[in-house]
Amino acid sequence: MKLLTLNFLTCARKTCKSLPAAFPLHPREAELEQVETDMNAALIKNILPRLEWDAMKTVTTELGLPNLPAETPAPEDLATADGEPSQTLKDLHVLLMDTAVVSGKLVCGNCGHEYAVKEGIANFLLPSHMV
Amino acid sequence: MDYLIRFVQMHESFRQAETDAIADLEGLQMQWLHYSADAPFAIIRFTGPTGETTSAARTLIARSILATSIHELWGTGPDYPTLHTSIRALTSAQWPAYQHTSFRFTIDSYHSSRPLASQHTLIESFAYMSFTGPIAMRNPANHFTVFEESRLDAPTPHRLYFGRLVGASGRKQALVKYNLKKRTYIATTSMDAELSLVTANLAQAAAGKLIYDPFMGTGSFPLACAHFGATVFGSDLDGRSIRGQGARSVKANFEQYATASNYLGGFVADLTNTPLRHTRTLDGIICDPPYGVREGLKVLGSTRVALKEVVYLSDGTPAHLGANYIPPKKGYRFERMLDDVLSFAAEGLVEGGRLCMWMPVAGAGEEAEYEIPRHPALRLVSECTQDFNKWSRRLLTYARCADGEVDADALLAYRARRSVLSEAEIGPEVKTTANNLNAFRKRYFEGFRERSAESRCD
Numbered sequence: 014m015k016l017l018t019l020n021f022l023t024c025a026r027k028t029c030k031s032l033p034a035a036f037p038l039h040p041r042e043a044e045l046e047q048v049e050t051d052m053n054a055a056l057i058k059n060i061l062p063r064l065e066w067d068a069m070k071t072v073t074t075e076l077g078l079p080n081l082p083a084e085t086p087a088p089e090d091l092a093t094a095d096g097e098p099s100q101t102l103k104d105l106h107v108l109l110m111d112t113a114v115v116s117g118k119l120v121c122g123n124c125g126h127e128y129a130v131k132e133g134i135a136n137f138l139l140p141s142h143m144v
Numbered sequence: 145m146d147y148l149i150r151f152v153q154m155h156e157s158f159r160q161a162e163t164d165a166i167a168d169l170e171g172l173q174m175q176w177l178h179y180s181a182d183a184p185f186a187i188i189r190f191t192g193p194t195g196e197t198t199s200a201a202r203t204l205i206a207r208s209i210l211a212t213s214i215h216e217l218w219g220t221g222p223d224y225p226t227l228h229t230s231i232r233a234l235t236s237a238q239w240p241a242y243q244h245t246s247f248r249f250t251i252d253s254y255h256s257s258r259p260l261a262s263q264h265t266l267i268e269s270f271a272y273m274s275f276t277g278p279i280a281m282r283n284p285a286n287h288f289t290v291f292e293e294s295r296l297d298a299p300t301p302h303r304l305y306f307g308r309l310v311g312a313s314g315r316k317q318a319l320v321k322y323n324l325k326k327r328t329y330i331a332t333t334s335m336d337a338e339l340s341l342v343t344a345n346l347a348q349a350a351a352g353k354l355i356y357d358p359f360m361g362t363g364s365f366p367l368a369c370a371h372f373g374a375t376v377f378g379s380d381l382d383g384r385s386i387r388g389q390g391a392r393s394v395k396a397n398f399e400q401y402a403t404a405s406n407y408l409g410g411f412v413a414d415l416t417n418t419p420l421r422h423t424r425t426l427d428g429i430i431c432d433p434p435y436g437v438r439e440g441l442k443v444l445g446s447t448r449v450a451l452k453e454v455v456y457l458s459d460g461t462p463a464h465l466g467a468n469y470i471p472p473k474k475g476y477r478f479e480r481m482l483d484d485v486l487s488f489a490a491e492g493l494v495e496g497g498r499l500c501m502w503m504p505v506a507g508a509g510e511e512a513e514y515e516i517p518r519h520p521a522l523r524l525v526s527e528c529t530q531d532f533n534k535w536s537r538r539l540l541t542y543a544r545c546a547d548g549e550v551d552a553d554a555l556l557a558y559r560a561r562r563s564v565l566s567e568a569e570i571g572p573e574v575k576t577t578a579n580n581l582n583a584f585r586k587r588y589f590e591g592f593r594e595r596s597a598e599s600r601c602d
């Protein structure tokens with residue numbers, strides 16, 4: 014699963030769902046892969062205002078990836094004066110779209126439940142006593 | 145000038161909805177001057193402020209799946225003398241511009257056919273336009289078509305059109321490319337290429353958009369959305385369907401179509417306990433929920449009291465931490481699932497974002513009895529029907545209203561009824577038989593209908 018996805022996911026338990034402590038899920042023992050994908054400036058531009066930037070920063074730090082800017086980049090930071098993708102956009106693209114979690118765990122900061130990731134697929138099914 | 149859209153004569157109730165969705169997505173204003181479910185020819189007019197209608201027509205047709213081409217309408221009439229009069233009146237001033245270019249004439253007869261000799265005679269009757277350019281069967285500069293519309297078994301056509309081709313759709317290429325027979329990974333429930341692509345059009349899938357399928361299966365809808373440039377992800381209660389086997393997986397399908405860049409990934413989850421945050425991030429949600437036709441609906445949980453506590457294995461470790469643990473699932477009712485999908489969509493879609501949801505209905509055609517599920521924050525955009533013998537299925541498309549358009553009282557009432565309903569279903573103290581659930585459901589829907597009449601945001 015590409016890293017962008019982690020910004021949409023929280024703990025599946027109803028008792029954690031809306032709690033700030035449950036988001037973002039913390040990657041543990043995560044094996045990452047980087048696969049170059051086509052630059053998708055339209056998507057990044059569209060999705061950027063919808064992202065929880067602090068959660069992005071937390072996840073990148075925990076994964077030992079290069080630090081993100083302190084604030085969400087502004088739309089005008091995404092293109093150079095001649096309309097080409099800026100370095101900021103390229104960096105964001107590598108992080109959000111080219112980087113993926115292949116295996117490991119996603120851990121809830123509130124209840125401690127661990128969701129396994131195998132072959133790039135996270136499993137959010139809960140045992141009965143947690144539903 | 146008006147335009148003739150050449151549709152395919154199938155999936156009739158989807159055709160206008162698809163065209164309307166594309167027009168809306170591309171910002172084209174148009175009106176239907178003539179449309180009949182019984183014929184493949186429809187007439188439209190662009191009504192927007194931009195004068196350049198040829199490019200509008202090409203944009204409108206390019207991604208259509210249920211239309212094959214669009215033509216400038218040069219004339220129309222119930223018989224040939226009237227058609228010729230109409231063509232002279234509408235277009236004689238334009239003929240000189242086409243006089244020396246290469247051209248081709250064809251006849252497109254619906255519900256009838258003409259022998260070759262009769263076709264030649266017919267084409268000769270258009271000689272008054274005096275085109276003197278070379279006739280080119282391949283890649284002519286201008287391609288003119290006589291459209292003949294007949295009723296089944298009628299001796300002569302009752303409506304005629306004459307048009308100049310301005311654009312063709314990608315229907316043929318897309319259907320060949322996404323044909324299930326040539327797809328790496330499919331299952332018996334995979335939606336066919338044609339209706340998957342139509343659904344993606346109704347969801348207004350496009351570059352830059354983010355679209356999610358909560359019942360992804362083998363990925364038919366996300367694949368179709370990625371075809372139109374959208375970025376997609378999905379989930380499924382059954383991890384095996386995402387993972388597939390060996391080289392056959394959802395991911396491999398995206399690789400086959402060279403859209404792996406558009407695929408964020410899949411995860412295993414249940415819509416009633418979704419890990420997706422309550423936040424408005426999605427441009428589209430597209431799904432064909434599993435309605436339990438084969439195996440009964442299942443969600444996570446169990447009605448067995450013993451399973452509400454942690455289960456320990458004989459070695460003292462909790463069962464749910466085991467590598468091969470399979471969570472128990474309980475029955476789940478159809479209406480509850482529809483409600484869950486609508487509520488999820490209302491909470492997850494951005495303003496104007498679309499939900500496309502398929503649902504099966506007992507009975508076909510006019511006889512089918514069913515109620516369209518509603519949510520105060522979702523406006524029904526279109527309802528399309530695919531009829532089978534004794535049942536049919538509907539594709540319901542909704543758009544997320546702007547928050548300011550949602551009736552706050554209706555929303556509160558909806559949520560209150562929903563929580564009462566789920567209490568009644570999952571509370572251990574309430575014995576629910578199918579009958580009292582149905583009666584409850586009836587009141588539930590009736591109460592909501594009265595409310596929704598005043599709260600509709602359209």
Ligand SMILES: [Zn+2]
Nearest residue numbers: 024029121124
């Ligand atoms: Zn949790």
